[in-house]
Amino acid sequence: MHYLRLSLALGLAGLTAACGQKVETPVSSETTGSIEMAMAPAAATPILAKGHGTVTAIDKGAGTITLAHGPIPEAKWPAMTMAFKAAPAITDTAQVGDKVDFNLKIAGSAGEVMALTRQP
Ligand SMILES: [Cu+2]
Structure with missing residues (x-):
């Protein structure tokens, strides 16, 4: 900056x-x-980033998923636990405890999970 x-x-x-x-x-x-x-x-301006983490909470009503994620260099984020917006397709299929890889769209300090896959 x-x-x-x-x-x-x-x-x-x-x-x-x-x-x-x-x-x-x-x-x-x-x-x-x-x-x-x-x-x-x-x-x-939103940036796209990839991350890895564990699902710690899901709120289908609010449309959010909480992830304990590792560092995300694209956003200069350290590892942390935070809630992200997520579409129903994601909040309906993910489960608390899942280890996941995910794609993020980040705007400022807020992020949305665009895609999420369970780690094998
Ligand atoms: Cu975070």
């Missing part, structure tokens, strides 16, 4: 220079703030 922000700032400086204006003033805090705001939607 920090690297991305730095790249953006450098990119903006490059653009300004290309317009023929001297780049004398350092990037102001206001400019930095607007870059961060512009970045927010990008950070919320």
Whole structure:
């Protein structure tokens, strides 16, 4: 994230220079703030990730499945136990105690299990 922000700032400086204006003033805090705001939607863009874990709870009414999962590097998540949204096809077939491999769609700190298979 920090690297991305730095790249953006450098990119903006490059653009300004290309317009023929001297780049004398350092990037102001206001400019930095607007870059961060512009970045927010990008950070919320869902990412896809795979994980492994154990089913610890299923709430068919709420449409959630709770997984004790290992680290998920794609989302920079450590191992943890958390609830995910899941379609009925998943909450109806999974069982507490199942060791599973799963595909996730992650947006921010929330995730949805898109596919789940029991480990042999
Ligand atoms: Cu988690």
